Amino acid sequence: METCPKCSSNTSIIRAGMIRGKVRYHCKSCDFHFTKEHPEKSRPTKQIHTTIKDIAQVMGVSIATVSRALNNKSDISPKTREAIQKIALELDYxxxxxxxxxxxxxxxxxxxxxxxxxxxFFAGVLSGIQEVANEHGYRVMICQSNESFETEVTNIQGLLASHVDGLLISHSKETTRFNQIKSLFDKGLPMVHFDRICTEVDTPKIRQEDFGGAYQLVEHLIQQGYQRIAILAGPTELLISQKRKEGYLHALKKHGLEIRPEYIHHGDFSKEFALASLDSWRQLPEPPDAIFAIHYLNAVEIIQYSKELGIQIPNELGIVGFGDEYLAEIVHPALTVFHLFPQKVGEVAAQMLFRVIAEKGNYKREDILVQGKLIIRKSSLKKPKG
Amino acid sequence: METCPKCSSNTSIIRAGMIRGKVRYHCKSCDFHFTKEHPEKSRPTKQIHTTIKDIAQVMGVSIATVSRALNNKSDISPKTREAIQKIALELDYxxxxxxxxxxxxxxxxxxxxxxxxxxxFFAGVLSGIQEVANEHGYRVMICQSNESFETEVTNIQGLLASHVDGLLISHSKETTRFNQIKSLFDKGLPMVHFDRICTEVDTPKIRQEDFGGAYQLVEHLIQQGYQRIAILAGPTELLISQKRKEGYLHALKKHGLEIRPEYIHHGDFSKEFALASLDSWRQLPEPPDAIFAIHYLNAVEIIQYSKELGIQIPNELGIVGFGDEYLAEIVHPALTVFHLFPQKVGEVAAQMLFRVIAEKGNYKREDILVQGKLIIRKSSLKKPKG
DNA sequence: TATCTCTTCGTAAACGTTCCCGATAGGTGA
DNA sequence: TCACCTATCGGGAACGTTTACGAAGAGATA
Known part of the structure; x- marks a missing residue:
């Protein structure tokens, strides 16, 4: 017969069914339900982290005092503070x-x-972000969308669940709907866009000198005497694609060159796309005498392929590109590029985000253009240098 | 005169000093201290996140029920569960x-x-880690040590403060003391080392085929007829440096070649170090006829510099390296490399970490060697191909 | 009707920290 | 001695979630 844990009676106990696999009892005299308890109380888990409670116990003070000591708050005597801090250090808190x-x-x-x-590019950006975040005492959580809209949405969802204090976003190629981040923005979540920005939301945006860089590259080609300049652009939807194309068009217009639609190819940055474009251009009655690739890898691929085809660079074909410096230097002939500063982009973006976080919503929105730099190498030097 | 909030008396109140800028009172009749309160109760902060409490309020149920519904636990009726899940979706919980x-x-x-x-390499590793982590529903927090021991320690400290469930570590060049991670390991924090591993702690280790790769590269050089093979190694302390050197030494021994200390240079992977090494080797009475650079960037730099110096590659000087495939293909002549699979390393490391986490300490320690692949290109092809 | 059963829901504690507010001790000046 | 003061400490609520366990009710069985 069981004993009621409440009134200690053992005469008025009846069984009252099963619950969670255990027998349930009912004490009629004090109207109390209960189950048999199992005497298992082992806590063998090694403790990885010391808590302020541990420190409080050791010191014989309250957790409030420990908290005050460790955060250098007032309302605490210097002696106590130092003693607690010493213990905290010892306990590896x-x-x-x-x-x-x-x-x-x-x-x-x-x-x-x-x-x-x-x-x-993104690795560089991340590096910049990390640095600034560290300075501010923040940690960084990184997600890749792999150019998939769906993954991007899931990632943002996940970051949100982790309650990040702010978001730095560069969208995937696929992303064309922005209701998710729009709603987050409306809720007041600090956000900054960079590189692959989104014009539909009123966030601060950090961009590279896409238009200006493209303009400078194409103008350089024109000054070198190239007349029929083609552009190997990216996906039409991509903003950097548009901006760089605009710079290209503007340079042509400014210098009175004809804009030929057949010289404008949009693609997905793949090697196949680059090579196929070169093939198709060569079959034109008037093939281009220079190519502006908005992605440096495509430019490098074109150089390699041209060598295979026996095309003389830069005399028969001038090539310029956007982007990474090291590879551009290594390839032969070395590639003229508009160099971007990824790390700088990351730093600026992170700094902007921390401003937004600090100013709690009432910040003035600002867009920043991170300057790039034209680096002239042999792949576009038709004229003798100088 | 003030009124005591406890006994409502207003005759026995005396001032009892100041506290936190406010006047403090003491009621003598009920022996109660109190301060004047300020009627400020505004909560204008926009709410970014919906909580289960919000849902519970809307549904008119308890938060426990909401929790059960959202986690698909038992003890809940299907009707309630679905209703709650619907509301949760609507409220964007x-x-x-x-x-x-x-x-x-x-x-x-x-x-x-x-x-x-x-x-x-590390970007690739990260990518692999991310992928596996996502599959397991985990988020990833990344820190760079920038090859500084101090930063590394701080970073780990920070990650620990964020209470990560596990740690994937590749040490900085500087790191020679491991008491921090040793103590973490002893406390039972799941950890896995990769690439720049640490032999002093009994963690699972994911390594690349350093020894085997170096052996294959050097053996390939020997088979091509090179006789005086130099090695451009990294810092002596670095394990990959040691392993790759061992592979180099083993290949020489196996094929009966003399080991010449003057052919072995340790450095910091910098460009200056690589070029200076080549300079100094060329001044030897018997300069090397092949160079094995354990870092691909050094190999590429040697190639570029050799061209400047008018050295014929591969006839006068054979060059092989470890690492990145793309750059190796681009450089001229293309570089023979032992290709590693960074993404794979990341995947394997992450998978191992999740095993450790899952098996709660009683896992069997295991080291894994991620296989690489010898890719032969022109920089080492002295003999005609075939 | 008395006893037993199962399903479904609520209550409350716990996690580690910060912070509001009151408690207490030891002063000072009249 | 009484009113007043300051410095220093403790108690306890709050944050959002999970979970152990009891409550309530309906149905089944005797």
Missing amino acids: NPNMFAKGFQRGETKTIGVVIPNIKRP | NPNMFAKGFQRGETKTIGVVIPNIKRP
């Missing part, structure tokens, strides 16, 4: 950012959404 | 991972410590 963030409503973490880490 | 992690003691976040994101 470090604060649980989760609990901290949880209670203060901020997590000291920012989220970054990019298409692909492996692309040197 | 997503769970606060912080609170969740906080209460369950796990954060669904892993930390990664690497020397530098910008290096293609």
Whole structure:
């Protein structure tokens, strides 16, 4: 016969069914339900983290005092403060950012959404972001969309669940609907766009000198005496694609050159696309005498392929591109590029985000253009140098 | 005269000093201290996140029920569950991972410590880690040490404060003391080392085929007829440096070639180091006729510099390297490399970490060697191909 | 009707931290 | 001695979530 844990009676106990696999009892005299308990109380889990509670226990003070000591707050005597800090050091305490963030409503973490880490541009951006974030005492959470809209949405969802304090976004190629981030923006989540920006939301935007760079590259080609300049552009939807094409068109117009639609190819940056474009251009009655590739890899691929085909660079064909410096230097002939500063983009973007976070919504929106630099090498030097 | 909020007396109130800028009172009749309160109760902060409490309020049920519904637990009727899930969707709810992690003691976040994101190898590793982490529903927090021991320690400290569930580490060049991670390991924090591993702690280690790759590269050089093979190694402390050198030495020994100390240069992977090494080797009475650079960038730099110096590659000087495929293909002459699979390394490392996490300490430690692949190109082809 | 059963829901504690507010001790000046 | 003061400490609520366990009710069985 069982005993009621409440009134200690053992005469008025009846069985009252099963619950969660255990027998349930009912004490009629005090009207109390209960189950048999199992005497299992082992907590063998090794404790990885020291808490302020541990410190409080050791010191014989309250957790409030420990908190004050560790955060250098007032209302505490220097002696106590130092003693606690010493113990904290000894016990190898470090604060649980989760609990901290949880209670203060901020997590000291920012989220970054990019298409692909492996692309040197984004790796550089990340490096810049990291640096600035570290200076501000923030951690960085990174997600890749792999150019998939769906993944991007899921990623942002995940970052949001982790309660990031802010978001740095560079959209995937696929992304054309922005209701998700629009709603986040409306809710007041600090966000900054960079590179692959989105014009439909009123966030600060960090961009590279796409228009100006393209303009400078094409103008350089024209000054070198090239007349029939083709452009190997990216996907039509991509903003950098549009901007760089605009720079290209503007340079042509400015210098009175004809714009020929057959010289304008849009593609997906793949090697196949680049080579096929070159093939098709060569079959024109008037093939281009220079190519502006908005992606440096395509430019490099064109150079390699031209060598295979026996095309003389830069005399028969001038080539310029956007982007990465190192590879451009290595290829033969070295590639004239408009060099961008990925790390700088990351730094500027992160700094902007921290401004937005600090100013709590009432910031003045601002767009920033990170300057690039024209680097002239042999792939476009038709004239003798000088 | 003030009124005591406890006994409502207003005759026995005396001032009792100041506290936190406010006047303090003392009621003598009920022995109660109090301050004047300021009637400020505004909460204008826009709410970014919906909580289960919000849902519970809307539905008129308890938060426990909401939690059960959203986590597909038992003890709930299908009708209620569906209704709650519908509301949750409408209210755009997503769970606060912080609170969740906080209460369950796990954060669904892993930390990664690497020397530098910008290096293609690590970018590739990260990409692999990300992918596997996503599959497991984990988020990734990344830190760069920038090859600084101090930064590395701080980073790990920070990740720990964020209560990551596990750690993936590739050490900086500087790191020679491992007491920090040793103590973490002893506390039971799941950890996996990759690439720049640490032999002093009994963690699972993911390595690349350093020894085997170096052996294959050098053997290939020997088979091509090169006799005086030099090695451009990295810092002595670095394990990959040691392993690759061992492979080099083993190949020489196996084929009966003399080991010449003057052919072995240790450095910091910098361009200056590579060029200076080539200069110094050329001044030897018997300069090397082939160079094995354990870092592909050094190999590429040697190729470029050799061209400047008018050295014929591969006839006068054969060159082979470790690493990145794309750049190796682009350079002229194309570089023979032992290709590694960074993404694979990341995937394997992450998978291993999740195994460790899942098996809660009682896992069997295992080291994994991620296979590489010898890719022969022109920079080492002395003999006509075939 | 008395006893037993199962389903479904609510209550409350716990996680680690911060912060508001009151408590207490020891002063000072009249 | 009484009114007043300051410095320093503790108690406890709050943050969002999960979960152990009890409550309530309906139905089944005797």
